[in-house]
Amino acid sequence: MEADFVILSLTPILIGCFAAMACALPGNFLMLRRQAMLGDAISHVVLPGIVVAFLFTGSASTWAMMLGAGAAAMVSVLLIEGIRRLAGVEPGAAMGVTFTTMFALGVLLLEGSGAGAVHLDVEHALYGNLESLIWLDATGWESLVDPVALAGLPPELGRMAAVFALIAIAGFIFWRPLELATFDEGFARALGLPVQAISLGLVAAAAMACVAAFTAVGSILTIAMLICPPAAARLLTDRLPLQVALSLGLALLSAVGGYVLAGYGPMWFGLPNSLSAAGMIATLSGLCLALAAAFGPHRRAA
């Protein structure tokens, strides 16, 4: 049983945790900047980028996917700006049009290209593949100190942990400028802060988290993790450092709780099949938000 847990559940849970936390960090600031939709857009446009990268390179390597997704994110930012200016519609509508179209394009490319037969498919894109990221080389907890077994860890784990670490370190270093530029842009600019570069850096961090998380956990979970934990945390506190810390805690709670509930919950109720882990994690994070909205001490007077 213990060996089963290490082989089948440990790595998916860890990957889910890192993905959730990597998304929640930039999500805090996107939410405060009222740019939550931008995260939504990024996580959708990643799909066509990955498919095109796959078609060009014929491989599902990390770098090809990152580049493809990055390029798609840039194209979509240009499209959003272009639609907004040319058609004169509000930014939210421009984003909505762009990301649904790009995502749909991604689905068509996926189905029409044969890429689906090889490695990618629509289901995979929507709710990821968390359960398949198992650690076959493990034999039990002792494998954690066994170099041979460690070499067989799913590559997604290292990638997701590295992305989380990178975003966390950048967030720590640029905390003050980010806080200042988000709260009072005019004042930040008068101090001489490069507010444009700060916005761009934030979007880049969100895009990085989305791309890394997308390949592991799918777009539904990515969107949920960007916004739900920070939004719930905002309702629990009036201090930014605490909000970010709480959002990380809620992200962890959703990731661990969601995975366990999806994997073992049906069994407890005598049902035969397990549920989608990504779906359960996203549902749980939405539930956290609903609870915070109902009972949080810092709800805004509506």
Add this chain to the structure above:
Amino acid sequence: MSGPPRPDALSLRGLSVHYGVLPVLEQVEAHFAPGRMTAIIGPNGAGKSTLLKAALGLVPVAAGEVRFFGQPLAAARARIAYVPQRASVDWDFPVRAVDVVQMGLYRSLGLLGRRTAAHRAKAMECLERVGMQDYALRQIGALSGGQQQRVFLARALAQGAELFLLDEPFAGVDAATESAIVSVLQGLRDGGATVVAVHHDLSTVPAYFDRVLLLNRTAIAEGPVATAFTREALGRTYGGTLPMDPELAAQ
């Protein structure tokens, strides 16, 4: 008195600003003497806020030269404090009054400098100077408009600047806040600092300020209140719609 004269805290030469093709400011000449308190007045749309923003590089300048203490902006940033219009701030932001004031310490902290007890004490002292020490731990959006404005003035005080640029500091504040802010600003001036404020209420100009800049897309008049704040100059600034009791101009 000896020594060379101090350079103007802020001087604008031929400053022009356009929004698109619309000229907002044209060839503005203005000089803000050090150690004085100047009101920028003029009708709505005269470009008063834009003047401050252009000087600070917050909106693009089409033409002209801006000098702070005889230097370009980049060399003088540490000597300037800016209090934006209240409306420009995100009130839902999870930040307390004392945290807002500590943002004024950004330049002395840098990226990774640790906040110490001394920084907190400094922030509390600045809150006390504006009478807001009892509200230090309130979320900024939970304060009244006047209280918020005082917190933002405290943040400017924490910057330890020599020139204070304030955009409508009295807009939407209560009478108690207005008199608190005025006395803090006059205290700054008496300590040698320069104060420039966009101001709306013509009736309080003589009581609050030393100097005025009358602005309507370009500088109409500039100088001490006694000589520049005249009916004739106001008439030229506001056109036919002078929003003022004529008796006040006689003061």
